[in-house]
Amino acid sequence: MTSAPTHAKGLEGVIAGETEICNVEQTSLIYRGYEIADLAANATFEEVAYLLLVGSKPNADELAKFKADLVAERSLPAPVVEFLKTSGDLVNNQSAVPMDILRTAVSIQAHVDPDCQDNAPEANLRKAKRLLAKIPTIIGHMQNSIEGKDFVAPRDDLSHSANLLYMMTGSEPTPEAEKVMDVSLVLYAEHDYNASTFTSRVITGTLADMHGGVTGAIAALKGKLHGGANEAAMDMLSDIRNDIGPENDTAKITEWMHKAFAEKRKLMGFGHRVYKNGDHRAPILHALGRKAAEARGEEFVKLFDLGETVQKIMEDEKTIYPNVDFPCGMTYFTMGIPVPQYTPIFVASRITGWAAHIMEQHANNRLIRPRVAYTGPALRNWND
Ligand code: SDX
Numbered sequence: 001m002t003s004a005p006t007h008a009k010g011l012e013g014v015i016a017g018e019t020e021i022c023n024v025e026q027t028s029l030i031y032r033g034y035e036i037a038d039l040a041a042n043a044t045f046e047e048v049a050y051l052l053l054v055g056s057k058p059n060a061d062e063l064a065k066f067k068a069d070l071v072a073e074r075s076l077p078a079p080v081v082e083f084l085k086t087s088g089d090l091v092n093n094q095s096a097v098p099m100d101i102l103r104t105a106v107s108i109q110a111h112v113d114p115d116c117q118d119n120a121p122e123a124n125l126r127k128a129k130r131l132l133a134k135i136p137t138i139i140g141h142m143q144n145s146i147e148g149k150d151f152v153a154p155r156d157d158l159s160h161s162a163n164l165l166y167m168m169t170g171s172e173p174t175p176e177a178e179k180v181m182d183v184s185l186v187l188y189a190e191h192d193y194n195a196s197t198f199t200s201r202v203i204t205g206t207l208a209d210m211h212g213g214v215t216g217a218i219a220a221l222k223g224k225l226h227g228g229a230n231e232a233a234m235d236m237l238s239d240i241r242n243d244i245g246p247e248n249d250t251a252k253i254t255e256w257m258h259k260a261f262a263e264k265r266k267l268m269g270f271g272h273r274v275y276k277n278g279d280h281r282a283p284i285l286h287a288l289g290r291k292a293a294e295a296r297g298e299e300f301v302k303l304f305d306l307g308e309t310v311q312k313i314m315e316d317e318k319t320i321y322p323n324v325d326f327p328c329g330m331t332y333f334t335m336g337i338p339v340p341q342y343t344p345i346f347v348a349s350r351i352t353g354w355a356a357h358i359m360e361q362h363a364n365n366r367l368i369r370p371r372v373a374y375t376g377p378a379l380r381n382w383n384d
Contacts, residue, residue, distance in 0.1 A: 007373050012273065016368075017201070021052060021356050022192045029280045031190055032056075040284050045160050045185040046070070049352040052190055053128050053359070066129075073133035074154035074163070076141065077112040080105050081151070084138065088145030091340070098142055098340045099222040102347055103215055105138045106131065110211030117209060119362045127210045128355035135348045136160065140167025143341060161185060164348060168341070176295065177335055180288050181345075184331065187281040187324055188346050190353030196220040196227065197350075197357050204358045205368040213358045218347055224268060227325070227350070230342040233269030234329030237306060248302060253309050261318075269326030270314050278321035285324060289331030300334045 008014050022031050029036040032051055039048055050058040050066050058066060076084070083105060090096040110116050113130060115123040141151045144167075152167045161182040165173040173181070191197070199220040200213035221227035244252040260267060272279055286304075293300035307330050314320050332342050 010273070016193055016198065019192060019357065019360060020055070021360060022190045022353070024192045024274050026275065026277055029191075036187065036280050037284060040183050040186050040281075043186060045182045045189070045349070048186050048189050049132060049160075052352045052356045053125060053132075069129050070133040070160065071154075071156050073130045074137050074156075076134055076137050077109070079112055080108050080134075080138065081141070083108055084141040084145055084151070086145075087142045088148060091142070091146050097222075098139070098146075098344045099218065099228070099347075101142050102135070102138055102344045103218040103222075105142075106135070106211060106218060107215045109134060110209070110215070113211065116211055119204075119207060119209060121359060121363060124210055124355070124359045124362060128351070128359070131210075131214060131355065132160075132351050135344075135351055136164035137167060139341060139344045139348060140164065142344075143168045143338065144170075146338075164345070165335075168337070176292065180292050180331060180335060183288055184285055184328060184345075185349040187285055188328075188349035190350070190356065194226065195223075197354055200354045201357055201361045202368045204361050205365060207362075207365065210355065210358050214351065214354055217350075217354045221347060221350065222343060225266075227343045227346040229268050229323070229325035230328040230332070230346060231339050232329075233326045234333050234339050234342065236268045237303065237310070237329065240306065240310070241303075248305050248309060250309055253306065254313055257310065257313050257317075267310070267314060267320075269329060270320050270322055272321075272323045275321070275323065279323040281324035282322045282327055285331055286322075286327035289327050289334055292331065293334045296334055303330055303333065 020032065023029070031039060031048065032055060034043075034051070034057075039051075043051070046067050047058060047063060050063060054062075054066075084101070087096075087101045087105075090101060091098060109131070113127060115127050118124075137154050140154070144151050149170070152170045154163055155166055158166055158172070159178060159182065162173050162178040165177060165181055193201075196217040200217040203216045204210065204213040224232045240253065240256050243256055257267070290301075290304045293304045307326065311322050311326070314322070328346075329339075329342065332345070333339070337345070
């Protein structure tokens with residue numbers, strides 16, 4: 001028996017392509033030349049979306065046109081609206097979760113997008129803008145349906161972030177809530193060859209269309225080891241709270257974690273394939289979320305205190321650091337967002353990164369088709 005050629009399990013450390021869009025390193029996270037902390041402090045999500053999709057920082061006219069294009073595309077076509085009317089029942093009956101609804105809604109959107117079959121750069125950019133504009137409306141309508149309410153129509157005068165929160169709740173968010181949402185979307189927008197982006201490039205590397213690539217990417221993002229971790233991190237903190245009671249007793253938290261370690265459970269929102277010394281995005285979102293919690297009151301401050309104790313134990317005992325999904329869970333909870341919508345909101349941001357990668361793939365395509373080491377039975381005869 002010949003031994004299988006060596007390979008990197010999970011493609012760890014493998015350079016699987018080239019990109020001009022983003023560079024993820026231990027020391028920095030850069031979108032098209034701009035450091036993430038610089039963008040989080042100084043750019044809006046719309047500016048970052050333009051940067052990722054078009055390749056350069058927009059000037060005032062370019063930004064105004066881009067924002068107007070997005071606003072004009074916020075409403076949904078009839079087949080998507082009809083589907084979303086059923087979404088509340090599907091979710092409330094527990095036969096689907098919001099990520100499934102969003103995946104199907106994007107797939108239905110493909111049927112009515114006039115550019116669906118056209119992979120030319122201009123058509124791809126039009127599709128990217130439509131998806132970017134419509135995904136918050138899908139999330140908003142879905143949440144309205146889950147709550148048995150009428151659909152809240154998008155508002156032309158609100159930013160991408162404010163409009164997303166407005167459509168989910170029917171109330172205009174405070175400037176502080178809008179800012180926290182906006183920064184979270186900036187942080188989530190792009191992250192080179194993560195699993196969902198790689199999925200989108202494999203799909204569109206066959207010359208399949210952008211909607212197919214994005215539908216597959218949403219399916220990949222759903223998993224708890226990837227984007228689903230922002231929901232799972234919050235669920236984990238709720239489990240700890242239920243087990244330890246209302247006070248943040250460090251001994252009880254330590255005991256909870258030692259049990260998880262002994263059972264070899266993964267703590268959600270911790271660890272990263274690339275970042276071994278911490279995720280550059282996590283402290284930025286943590287600081288904003290903590291500030292929001294302090295403004296909201298004791299219950300939310302206690303949640304952050306709990307998260308910080310969990311984080312300290314992970315760092316001290318395992319040298320494993322939180323990724324962006326850990327503070328995201330606590331932050332979105334503080335903002336009153338229903339937990340099952342956390343990963344759909346990740347989609348509302350990452351659509352920019354996916355679309356940029358799909359355009360880059362189509363612009364310089366080669367089919368992605370690696371080999372695999374065969375480890376099955378040796379040759380045998382059917383009639384033996
Ligand atoms: C995202 O790739 C991206 O860029 C993704 C992302 C993006 O923006 O697109 O950053 C978004 O997906 C963030 C990750 C969200 N996932 C989670 O929070 C789930 C929990 N984390 C892990 O399961 C894990 O850390 C992964 C999936 C994120 C990374 O997995 P790897 O690289 O395959 O690492 P591993 O599972 O092989 O772990 C290596 C060691 C193991 O210990 P040993 O067996 O070597 O002793 O670290 C331990 C693991 O047990 N470990 C953890 C842990 N993460 C790693 N132990 C407990 N809890 C954890 N969370």
